[in-house]
Amino acid sequence: MPHASLDAALGPALTARRAQSLYRQRRTLASPQGPEVVVDGRHLVGFCSNDYLGLANHPDVIKAFRAGADDLGVGSGASHLVCGHSREHHALEEELAAFCGRERALLFSTGYMANLGTVTALVGKGDGIFEDRLNHASLLDAGLLSGARFQRFSHNDPEHLERRLAGSDARRRLVAVDGVFSMDGDCAPLVDLARVANAHDGWLMVDDAHGFGCLGERGAGTLDAQGVAEAQVPIYMATLGKALGTAGAFVAGSEALIETLIQFARSYIYTTALPPAVAAATRASLRLVQEEAWRRTELNERIAQFRDGARALGLTLMDSRTAVQPVLIGDDRRALALASALEQKGYWVVAIRPPTVPKGSARLRVTLSASHSRAQVAGLLSALADSLHEFASVEAP
Ligand code: PMP
Numbered sequence: 001m002p003h004a005s006l007d008a009a010l011g012p013a014l015t016a017r018r019a020q021s022l023y024r025q026r027r028t029l030a031s032p033q034g035p036e037v038v039v040d041g042r043h044l045v046g047f048c049s050n051d052y053l054g055l056a057n058h059p060d061v062i063k064a065f066r067a068g069a070d071d072l073g074v075g076s077g078a079s080h081l082v083c084g085h086s087r088e089h090h091a092l093e094e095e096l097a098a099f100c101g102r103e104r105a106l107l108f109s110t111g112y113m114a115n116l117g118t119v120t121a122l123v124g125k126g127d128g129i130f131e132d133r134l135n136h137a138s139l140l141d142a143g144l145l146s147g148a149r150f151q152r153f154s155h156n157d158p159e160h161l162e163r164r165l166a167g168s169d170a171r172r173r174l175v176a177v178d179g180v181f182s183m184d185g186d187c188a189p190l191v192d193l194a195r196v197a198n199a200h201d202g203w204l205m206v207d208d209a210h211g212f213g214c215l216g217e218r219g220a221g222t223l224d225a226q227g228v229a230e231a232q233v234p235i236y237m238a239t240l241g242k243a244l245g246t247a248g249a250f251v252a253g254s255e256a257l258i259e260t261l262i263q264f265a266r267s268y269i270y271t272t273a274l275p276p277a278v279a280a281a282t283r284a285s286l287r288l289v290q291e292e293a294w295r296r297t298e299l300n301e302r303i304a305q306f307r308d309g310a311r312a313l314g315l316t317l318m319d320s321r322t323a324v325q326p327v328l329i330g331d332d333r334r335a336l337a338l339a340s341a342l343e344q345k346g347y348w349v350v351a352i353r354p355p356t357v358p359k360g361s362a363r364l365r366v367t368l369s370a371s372h373s374r375a376q377v378a379g380l381l382s383a384l385a386d387s388l389h390e391f392a393s394v395e396a397p
Contacts, residue, residue, distance in 0.1 A: 021332050022353060032057035033245075035371050037348065044348040045376050047366045052214050052323040053295045054371030055245030055285045065246075068280025076273035080107075081262070084273035092279040095286055096250050100220060101230050104258035108267065109274050111209050111239035111249035112138040116145065117265030118205065118237060118251050119176060123148040128170030130161060130202065132177045134184060139176050139207055148174070155181075158192040165200035173201060174235075179208035179222030180215070183357050183365065185320030187211070187222055194232035205235035213243025214323055219289045219296060244289065246282045248274045298370040299323060302377050306368055309381035313388065318363075326352070326363040327384070334391065335362035341387035347380050 017023045031038040033056040037046045055061055068088055076084035089107055096105040108114035119142035123129050127148040131139055134155045143150045149170060153160040165173060175197040177188045190206065197204040208221040216224025223233055230236075235257060239249040251261060261268055288295070306325055310317055316328040329335040335351035342349050342364075353362045368377070 021336060022355075035369065035373065035376055039348060044343065044346055045372075045379065046348045047368070047372075047380055048348055048350045049369065050210070050242035050323075050367060051245055051371070052210075052243040052299060052367070052369050053245065053289065054369050055243070055288055055295075058245065058285065058288065060288060061245060061281045061284045064284035065277050065281035068277030069275075072276040072280075074275055074277065076275055078273070079269060079271055080273045081269055086273070086276035086279065088276040088279040088283070089273060092283050092286070093250070095283060097252055099218075099286060099290070100236060100252040102236065102252040103255045105250045105252040106258045106261050106268065107274065107279065108249045108251065108265075109271050110247070111207070111237070111241070112141075113267035113271065114237050114239075114249040114251055115139045115176075115207060116142045117267035118235065118261060119143060119174065120146045120266065121261050121264035122203070122205075122235075123172050123174045126170065127172040127174070128165075128168045130164055130168075130173065130175045132156065132181075132188065134181050135176065135178050136182050136207060136209065139178070143176065148172075156186065156189055158189060158196045161193065162196045162200070165196065165202055168200075173197075173203065174205060175202045176205040176207065178210070179206045179212075180210035180322050180324065182210055182324065183326065183352055183363070184318050185210075185322045185324030185326060186318060187215075187226070187322065190222060190226050190228045190233065194228060198232065203235060204233045205237065206233050207237045209237075209239040209242055209249075210322060210324060212238035213289045214296060214299060217293070219243070219293070240282050240285075244282055244285045246285055247278050248282065295370040299368060302368045302370070302372050302374070305374060305377050306366065306381070309378070310384070313381065313385050315384070315388075323368045325366045325368060327366060328361060328363050330360055330362060332362045335364060337391055338364060338384075338387050341390055342380075342383050345383040345386065347383050349380070 027039050033049050033051045072086055078084035093105045115138040123146050125147045129143040129148040129150050131143050131152050133152040151164050153164050180187050194204050211222035213219045215222050234253055236252045241247045318326050332353045339351040349364050349366055352365045
């Protein structure tokens, strides 16, 4: 039912968004995630999912999900602290802690909630939160919500962080960064950030949503890949809806950290636990991450193929060796036009525009997966070449 005064109040902002070509729209899928998807009735080769290892539709993961639902039902029924904490959640937490080499791990229902709960449980009024300016929205929102003094530092700039920390008289200092930046695909320089944070009595927190499962020989993530000791990064967070192909997130660290989150993280305490079958499915995907290292090899081969091909086309890539491979376009409308030309050729790539990325840096965010074939990546490159040719006359201002 329309509501006259509500709708009249909301209308102008929606109209303005449309006028700025910033209006966001959802697409409807009628297939599982995978290299080929059915979107709004069309078959497309998808290059925009975060299913980096091809586990979201893996038979072992589906089987574990079914068995979990047969055993424990669908809904968890309550929050973890009331009566929703099942043996599947518990076993997954123990397996995640062991895999990450930490004392404990704690499951959250989403990554957004893990960041919100962790930051607000650790810092508040009188404290300082220091964040890379390109951090994911959930870390930025968490910093604002915490009530701590919120200071951003320049992207991947440990010296700027050092100046911020040196000038701070905050009681507690939490430094939070993405391990892999979600819109640029580059990695945080963790060795240097940890050195700076530790020298100024800061606690380093890494959100490894896009590194966990993909980076490092074992797939244990960005710390593993950069040879950073656990002690250097006392707060490790990663999500389960990307490389692991399921849903949810976890924080791993010391006994004291995890007990603190259980007591004080409001987005942990006041929300329904994930369905236990999701935890059961995630246990299966965590086993695949460990047993099938070839998935990372395949992924890295597709990344290299895409980068080599895109460079040969003269495209502007970013400093990324990860599955997130943005093609910098600049102008919003040009990025949108290229995405729609690619779609006409059968390829689904999303254009990312402000405010998600800084003004003037609209891009095609290409994400690669171990499940893509060489032929599919080659097909995307040739569709990109054709689309660029068609749009050669549409110049960025
Ligand atoms: N952190 C980063 C870096 C992310 O990219 C995302 C998801 N896009 C999140 C946190 C949020 O995770 P979730 O989708 O599980 O809420």
